[in-house]
Amino acid sequence: MPENSITAATPTAASAPQPVRAMRLGVAGPVGTGKSSLIATLCRRLAHQVSLAVVTNDIYTDEDARFLKSAGVLDPERIRPVETGACPHTAIRDDVTANLLAAEDLEADFAPLDLVVIESGGDNLTATFSPALVDAQLFVLDVAGGGDVVRKGGPGIARADLLVVNKTDLGPHVGVDVDRMVREGREARDGRPVVALSRHDEASVDMLVAWVLGTLATYRTGAHVAVDPGPMAPHFHADEGHPDGGFVHDHAADEGAAHQHAPAGSGRYA
Numbered sequence: 210m211p212e213n214s215i216t217a218a219t220p221t222a223a224s225a226p227q228p229v230r231a232m233r234l235g236v237a238g239p240v241g242t243g244k245s246s247l248i249a250t251l252c253r254r255l256a257h258q259v260s261l262a263v264v265t266n267d268i269y270t271d272e273d274a275r276f277l278k279s280a281g282v283l284d285p286e287r288i289r290p291v292e293t294g295a296c297p298h299t300a301i302r303d304d305v306t307a308n309l310l311a312a313e314d315l316e317a318d319f320a321p322l323d324l325v326v327i328e329s330g331g332d333n334l335t336a337t338f339s340p341a342l343v344d345a346q347l348f349v350l351d352v353a354g355g356g357d358v359v360r361k362g363g364p365g366i367a368r369a370d371l372l373v374v375n376k377t378d379l380g381p382h383v384g385v386d387v388d389r390m391v392r393e394g395r396e397a398r399d400g401r402p403v404v405a406l407s408r409h410d411e412a413s414v415d416m417l418v419a420w421v422l423g424t425l426a427t428y429r430t431g432a433h434v435a436v437d438p439g440p441m442a443p444h445f446h447a448d449e450g451h452p453d454g455g456f457v458h459d460h461a462a463d464e465g466a467a468h469q470h471a472p473a474g475s476g477r478y479a
């Protein structure tokens with residue numbers, strides 16, 4: 210197993226007021242990197258010690274919510290799906306209303322909650338959560354996606370609160386040097402933490418759980434500061450109403466302001 214050491218955040222005395230709501234933890238990353246499985250693992254390990262709820266995001270279905278409910282790791286009532294109907298990043302960054310409402314509903318229904326985990330729909334390397342929605346966020350890559358993924362960079366890899374290099378057990382089967390991938394992840398992050406994770410490696414799950422609990426402890430003191438990993442890189446939106454079949458745009462000028470995409474097929478280019 211790869212060399213694996215992360216420092217769990219430690220609470221510090223803070224003059225800031227203590228938060229009155231649950232910490233919201235975002236889990237983002239490309240399609241199939243293991244976000245739902247990671248959340249199932251967290252629920253399995255944490256549900257008996259903290260009061261938890263989960264919001265899932267899928268584009269057209271409630272598949273991830275159904276997967277988590279069927280895993281039997283949490284009271285199904287505590288798992289709510291958001292169907293984004295659009296690029297996943299739209300609902301976690303541009304207009305977070307649906308996710309905020311789902312998180313607030315869960316908090317009202319199961320008060321007091323300690324932690325709401327919000328799973329993004331699988332997206333690409335550019336998608337990160339708005340700090341208006343989550344207090345901390347994980348970015349999940351997987352070894353089966355190739356050892357070079359981590360070198361491709363992006364705001365999630367560079368600046369999410371924790372980078373997870375997942376499915377390390379697959380390294381030998383897909384010819385990926387996991388230690389190197391983790392090392393390059395650390396180099397890309399200026400000392401921000403990286404965890405090498407496999408659901409088959411309990412020690413690595415311990416590291417993840419310790420990081421979540423450490424971050425939650427810091428959050429409760431009021432000392433945790435939500436960080437925006439940064440605007441998305443320019444990206445392409447398919448739009449059948451556009452003469453080129455879509456358009457490239459970026460979010461560099463958003464500065465936290467509301468940002469709308471024209472509906473797909475409308476031919477209106479945001």
Ligand SMILES: Nc1nc2c(ncn2[C@@H]2O[C@H](COP(=O)(O)OP(=O)(O)OP(=O)(O)O)[C@@H](O)[C@H]2O)c(=O)[nH]1
Binds near residue numbers: 240241244330331332
């Ligand atoms: N070998 C191995 N497989 C894993 C691990 N974690 C998840 N998987 C598998 O990876 C596949 C994708 O996992 P999911 O949890 O559905 O991934 P996801 O990121 O939620 O997928 P989307 O929601 O579609 O983006 C499934 O077949 C999982 O069983 C792991 O630690 N090791």
